[in-house]
Amino acid sequence: MIAFAELLERLTLTPGRLAKIALLRRFFETEPDPDRGIGLAALTGELAFDAAKPALIRQLAESRTDPVLFAWSYDYVGDLAETVALMWPERRVNAPPPLLMEVVQSLATTPKSELGALVAGWLDASPAPVRLAILKLITGGLRVGASVRIAKIALAELSGGRIAADDIEEVWHGLSPPYTELFAWLEGRGDKPDPAGAPVFRPPMLAHPLEVQDLAVLDYARYVAEWKWDGIRVQLVSTPGGRRLYSRGSEDISAAFPEIVEAMTFDAVLDGELLVLRDGPDGVVVAPFADLQQRLNRKAPTGRMMQQFPVGIRLYDMLFEADEDLRPLPFDARRRRLEDWFARAAPARMDLSELIDVPDLPALSVLRDGARAASIEGLMLKRRDSPYVPGRPKGLWWKWKRDPLTIDAVLMYAQRGHGKRSSFYSDYTFGLWRQLEGGSEELVPVGKAYSGFTDAELAMLDRWIRNHTTARFGPVREVAHGRDAGIVLEIAFDAAQRSTRHKSGVALRFPRVSRLRTDKPPAEADRLDILIRLLEGEATIAI
Amino acid sequence: MPPHPETWLKVLPEGLFCEPGGFFIDPPGPVPRAIITHAHADHARPGHGAVLASPETMALMDVRMGEGRSGAQRQVLPYGEPITLDGVRVWLQPAGHVLGSAQVAMEWQGSRAVVSGDYKRVADPTCMGFEPIACDVFVTEATFGLPVFRHPPALGEAARLLDSVRLFPERTHVIGCYALGKCQRLIALLRQAGWDGPIHLHGALIPLCQAYERMGIPLGELRPATVAAKAELAGAIVLAPPSAIADRWARRLADPVVCLASGWMRVRQRAKAKGIELPLVISDHADWDELCATLTEVDAPEIWVTHGREEALIHAAEQQGRRGRALRLVGYGDEDDAGVEAVPGETALGGKVVA
Ligand SMILES: [Zn+2]
Numbered sequence: 001m002i003a004f005a006e007l008l009e010r011l012t013l014t015p016g017r018l019a020k021i022a023l024l025r026r027f028f029e030t031e032p033d034p035d036r037g038i039g040l041a042a043l044t045g046e047l048a049f050d051a052a053k054p055a056l057i058r059q060l061a062e063s064r065t066d067p068v069l070f071a072w073s074y075d076y077v078g079d080l081a082e083t084v085a086l087m088w089p090e091r092r093v094n095a096p097p098p099l100l101m102e103v104v105q106s107l108a109t110t111p112k113s114e115l116g117a118l119v120a121g122w123l124d125a126s127p128a129p130v131r132l133a134i135l136k137l138i139t140g141g142l143r144v145g146a147s148v149r150i151a152k153i154a155l156a157e158l159s160g161g162r163i164a165a166d167d168i169e170e171v172w173h174g175l176s177p178p179y180t181e182l183f184a185w186l187e188g189r190g191d192k193p194d195p196a197g198a199p200v201f202r203p204p205m206l207a208h209p210l211e212v213q214d215l216a217v218l219d220y221a222r223y224v225a226e227w228k229w230d231g232i233r234v235q236l237v238s239t240p241g242g243r244r245l246y247s248r249g250s251e252d253i254s255a256a257f258p259e260i261v262e263a264m265t266f267d268a269v270l271d272g273e274l275l276v277l278r279d280g281p282d283g284v285v286v287a288p289f290a291d292l293q294q295r296l297n298r299k300a301p302t303g304r305m306m307q308q309f310p311v312g313i314r315l316y317d318m319l320f321e322a323d324e325d326l327r328p329l330p331f332d333a334r335r336r337r338l339e340d341w342f343a344r345a346a347p348a349r350m351d352l353s354e355l356i357d358v359p360d361l362p363a364l365s366v367l368r369d370g371a372r373a374a375s376i377e378g379l380m381l382k383r384r385d386s387p388y389v390p391g392r393p394k395g396l397w398w399k400w401k402r403d404p405l406t407i408d409a410v411l412m413y414a415q416r417g418h419g420k421r422s423s424f425y426s427d428y429t430f431g432l433w434r435q436l437e438g439g440s441e442e443l444v445p446v447g448k449a450y451s452g453f454t455d456a457e458l459a460m461l462d463r464w465i466r467n468h469t470t471a472r473f474g475p476v477r478e479v480a481h482g483r484d485a486g487i488v489l490e491i492a493f494d495a496a497q498r499s500t501r502h503k504s505g506v507a508l509r510f511p512r513v514s515r516l517r518t519d520k521p522p523a524e525a526d527r528l529d530i531l532i533r534l535l536e537g538e539a540t541i542a543i
Numbered sequence: 544m545p546p547h548p549e550t551w552l553k554v555l556p557e558g559l560f561c562e563p564g565g566f567f568i569d570p571p572g573p574v575p576r577a578i579i580t581h582a583h584a585d586h587a588r589p590g591h592g593a594v595l596a597s598p599e600t601m602a603l604m605d606v607r608m609g610e611g612r613s614g615a616q617r618q619v620l621p622y623g624e625p626i627t628l629d630g631v632r633v634w635l636q637p638a639g640h641v642l643g644s645a646q647v648a649m650e651w652q653g654s655r656a657v658v659s660g661d662y663k664r665v666a667d668p669t670c671m672g673f674e675p676i677a678c679d680v681f682v683t684e685a686t687f688g689l690p691v692f693r694h695p696p697a698l699g700e701a702a703r704l705l706d707s708v709r710l711f712p713e714r715t716h717v718i719g720c721y722a723l724g725k726c727q728r729l730i731a732l733l734r735q736a737g738w739d740g741p742i743h744l745h746g747a748l749i750p751l752c753q754a755y756e757r758m759g760i761p762l763g764e765l766r767p768a769t770v771a772a773k774a775e776l777a778g779a780i781v782l783a784p785p786s787a788i789a790d791r792w793a794r795r796l797a798d799p800v801v802c803l804a805s806g807w808m809r810v811r812q813r814a815k816a817k818g819i820e821l822p823l824v825i826s827d828h829a830d831w832d833e834l835c836a837t838l839t840e841v842d843a844p845e846i847w848v849t850h851g852r853e854e855a856l857i858h859a860a861e862q863q864g865r866r867g868r869a870l871r872l873v874g875y876g877d878e879d880d881a882g883v884e885a886v887p888g889e890t891a892l893g894g895k896v897v898a
């Protein structure tokens with residue numbers, strides 16, 4: 001448990017992705033089974049206990065600490081589990097800290113009435129970091145910022161290059177803690193685990209952004225186009241072993257969309273876009289992303305939400321039909337299989353993504369520029385002969401996003417970045433002008449941007465921010481911003497959405513800095529009205 | 544019956560004052576006559592009339608402030624050698640905080656008070672250990688006066704650092720540490736833990752390390768980090784003041800692992816808020832258990848707390864059956880708590896000034 005506790009602490013505090021992978025890899029390399037597998041399960045959110053709750057921890061604290069000192073300490077630390085872990089009186093007990101496996105098994109099997117004494121015994125035998133890990137495990141507060149994907153990359157490194165993270169992905173959802181067969185496979189001591197009909201996730205095929213230089217040289221006859229819808233990319237896996245709805249990142253989101261799972265009355269693996277779809281007078285209408293966001297924010301929806309924000313799937317591709325792996329087939333062939341299957345199966349809440357012929361570049365441009373509906377992000381180009389390849393293979397699929405919208409905004413606040421950027425002010429809150437009663441104007445924050453600038457621009461902004469700080473709030477600096485003082489940033493974004501959480505009433509999708517407008521006085525930055533007008537013109541389109 | 548120390552050891556706006564002896568202890572501003580417990584910036588201010596301190600503290604004040612800047616008349620007093628100042632018997636006793644740090648023991652008309660200054664109880668290869676003195680009033684600090692503060696064995700923290708250096712051999716480990724005391728102790732700990740390679744130093748740390756070595760504390764091979772090539776710093780251990788580790792100075796380092804050696808690092812949120820990737824819980828102040836144990840050992844019926852989290856320590860003293868009193872002296876901060884934000888106007892050697 002000591003190695004796990006140290007790992008947790010370091011993952012919590014380590015911003016770098018590569019460093020996280022190195023920490024995880026070493027943990028998997030050096031810890032024995034089954035503890036490393038239990039650790040993996042804890043980090044990837046596969047463990048949950050419901051017997052032990054904060055009340056238990058509070059009781060423990062009361063039994064072992066002075067109430068006055070506890071209150072002051074809690075007040076200072078601000079986190080219950082951490083307070084108890086830190087101030088737990090240290091006794092010399094003749095026992096080693098518990099093993100992770102022991103903790104997890106006991107938590108699952110011990111009756112509630114005996115849990116207090118059990119946990120107290122563990123805390124007595126453990127140093128502070130282990131005490132904290134135990135208490136966080138109990139309360140389910142293991143948020144360490146290590147994604148499941150990062151864990152899989154670290155696992156793949158154990159194989160010395162024989163096995164890729166995507167290979168692990170293919171078997172992952174058929175495995176369970178403590179993953180001993182997975183480790184055996186990775187270390188060359190066992191065969192690839194057989195998911196045997198389990199509804200496992202398959203790494204999706206992704207598209208490359210289309211650059212101007214590519215446009216001229218593409219052989220359009222070999223491609224077919226589809227709209228790129230602004231929902232979330234999902235994988236529907238329905239096998240005799242179960243039904244799952246996965247996000248592009250392999251997260252199981254079935255519980256959030258029960259109506260989709262219910263409609264998966266087939267044996268197939270499908271690729272599609274999850275959208276809020278409503279019936280309109282001329283057919284199905286795709287709602288803007290903000291509507292889908294309402295559903296994504298919920299782990300499990302209420303009946304009312306399901307009614308208000310009805311979801312459906314626009315199908316792009318077919319990976320498996322029953323046991324048959326269609327991924328080696330060319331796109332055209334898979335598409336025919338998808339259409340035939342769709343005609344037979346007629347699944348509820350699903351439709352097919354429309355295929356659009358693009359004879360040449362001018363036709364493509366006309367198409368793309370005509371797509372102004374908020375629910376369309378741009379176009380996809382898929383080579384007719386492309387097999388379904390996990391990852392982002394070059395030359396097969398392209399995405400051509402429509403031109404971003406831009407505004408000229410004034411920098412208002414700045415915050416330091418993380419990792420390599422921790423010495424730079426690289427997170428920017430920007431604002432637009434809003435008219436007040438009486439005719440004067442004020443800047444109101446409309447969003448935050450963290451990217452889009454070059455290293456040279458970052459260095460320049462960092463310098464400027466340090467020299468124009470007007471106030472500090474913890475890690476945040478307020479910088480000079482007014483009609484004559486301040487710096488204007490051109491902000492690019494994909495769409496504007498209504499938001500009740502923002503003071504401005506508007507939220508931007510994917511805002512990033514596209515240019516520094518040092519030439520522009522802040523007084524000439526844009527007005528908030530410009531975004532409000534965008535919202536009003538956001539009518540959803542019918543297809 | 545001897546007079547209660549309250550009648551002769553007083554809190555004035557200028558600081559803690561021994562009335563019959565006519566001297567202040569660690570006054571926050573210039574006074575005619577001062578005794579200085581140790582050379583940290585919040586205890587040792589320049590410009591006094593007469594100054595009395597241990598020889599090591601006097602030497603370190605010269606390095607920090609400039610030769611002779613601590614006071615017009617400077618007198619050194621080795622540990623355990625009593626002198627009499629206007630009828631008050633005074634001697635210095637090791638406090639275990641940093642090199643030269645002393646408790647000030649005072650006796651007047653049969654009544655004895657001891658001012659601890661800053662102190663710790665665990666062994667430190669760079670200074671003499673704290674020696675408890677029985678007394679009527681014990682004047683203590685309480686920087687880490689909450690039971691959540693319990694410093695783990697410092698050598699274990701040094702081992703954690705070396706472990707991280709092995710895991711990330713291409714990265715520079717930059718460790719924020721206060722220039723006086725913490726820096727040299729950390730170097731000594733790294734040597735004990737088996738690191739015999741060079742240790743690179745931010746320019747602000749070099750003069751005090753040299754002073755320690757002149758006074759017989761060997762620190763091994765030290766190199767200036769500021770002139771080192773970036774390639775040399777890959778895999779290196781670099782020590783720097785806390786204000787430098789996450790600021791522009793650190794950009795010269797190779798993908799640094801930002802570490803901070805401080806008792807505050809015990810609380811993870813503090814580490815996170817400061818962007819510390821590897822917190823090292825190493826402190827030159829007594830932790831909660833050491834504070835409580837010291838109260839028992841000196842066994843004074845009355846405890847006065849100079850600064851820190853006095854309410855919790857007074858609560859604990861009262862539970863031991865002692866009277867507790869908060870002096871609320873202004874001007875003392877914890878040298879570590881200067882944080883990693885660069886403070887405009889902060890000198891490289893000085894600590895933070897807390898009002
Ligand atoms: Zn000090």
Ligand SMILES: [Zn+2]
Nearest residue numbers: 585661875876
């Ligand atoms: Zn101090």
